[in-house]
Amino acid sequence: xxxxxxxxxxxxxxxxxxxxxxxxxxxxxxxxxxxxxxxxxxxxxxxxxxxxxxxxxxxxxxxxxxxxxxxxxxxxxxxxxxxxxxxxxxxxxxxxxxxxxxxxxxxxxxxxxxxxxxxxxxxxxxxxxxxxxxxxxxxxxxxxxxxxxxxxxxxxxxxxxxxxxxxxxxxxxxxxxxxxxxxxxxxxxxxxxxxxxxxx
Numbered sequence: 001x002x003x004x005x006x007x008x009x010x011x012x013x014x015x016x017x018x019x020x021x022x023x024x025x026x027x028x029x030x031x032x033x034x035x036x037x038x039x040x041x042x043x044x045x046x047x048x049x050x051x052x053x054x055x056x057x058x059x060x061x062x063x064x065x066x067x068x069x070x071x072x073x074x075x076x077x078x079x080x081x082x083x084x085x086x087x088x089x090x091x092x093x094x095x096x097x098x099x100x101x102x103x104x105x106x107x108x109x110x111x112x113x114x115x116x117x118x119x120x121x122x123x124x125x126x127x128x129x130x131x132x133x134x135x136x137x138x139x140x141x142x143x144x145x146x147x148x149x150x151x152x153x154x155x156x157x158x159x160x161x162x163x164x165x166x167x168x169x170x171x172x173x174x175x176x177x178x179x180x181x182x183x184x185x186x187x188x189x190x191x192x193x194x195x196x197x198x199x200x
Contacts, residue, residue: 018064023052026068030075037079047082051075084134142192146185153181154189 030051034044051074059070143151149171156167157178164175171178 015064016060019056019060019067022064022067022071023055026071027052030071033075034079038082043082047075047078051078054078138193139189142189145192146188150181150185150188153178154185157182 027048030048031044034047035041038044038047051071054074055067055071059067062070143154146154152171153167156162156170157164162170164178167178168175
């Protein structure tokens with residue numbers, strides 16, 4: 001099912017034959033385990049292969065008796081990493097899908113469509129804080145790809161919290177131009193984030 005003959009060259013193994021035999025014996029069970037966890041065949045295959053490579057690179061020289069628990073720990077960590085990436089991807093898409101107008105030709109201010117969140121004062125848990133930091137890092141990376149005026153309008157409105165009139169004054173343009181720049185920036189960011197999260 002999974003090609004792992006190349007794994008023997010991943011590091012100087014003390015017993016490459018034992019490692020290869022172990023991977024052969026655990027391969028199908030690991031795939032089933034990953035498939036039950038993520039409900040996606042391609043993702044499950046990637047998870048198992050990643051776990052095998054990590055085992056070979058980091059612990060290939062360990063005694064054969066230690067390989068099963070080590071592999072299970074790596075497999076479970078790889079599954080958790082997959083879920084974390086999915087949470088970040090979903091958070092990005094949820095945040096920006098709510099800001100994109102139904103009519104592609106419409107120019108609008110995304111902030112006008114947002115509803116207040118009564119729970120904003122509640123402190124975020126560790127997982128939520130990590131997720132928020134990852135989303136912000138992706139947004140900051142995507143911002144570097146925007147045209148200068150779109151980036152300026154977006155940062156003034158959403159990072160600095162200026163209203164349309166204040167942003168227009170700071171940029172030396174009309175409020176209508178601010179709305180146009182913000183609308184185009186949001187669409188471009190959503191498309192860029194979608195591509196970035198799909199590539200992760």
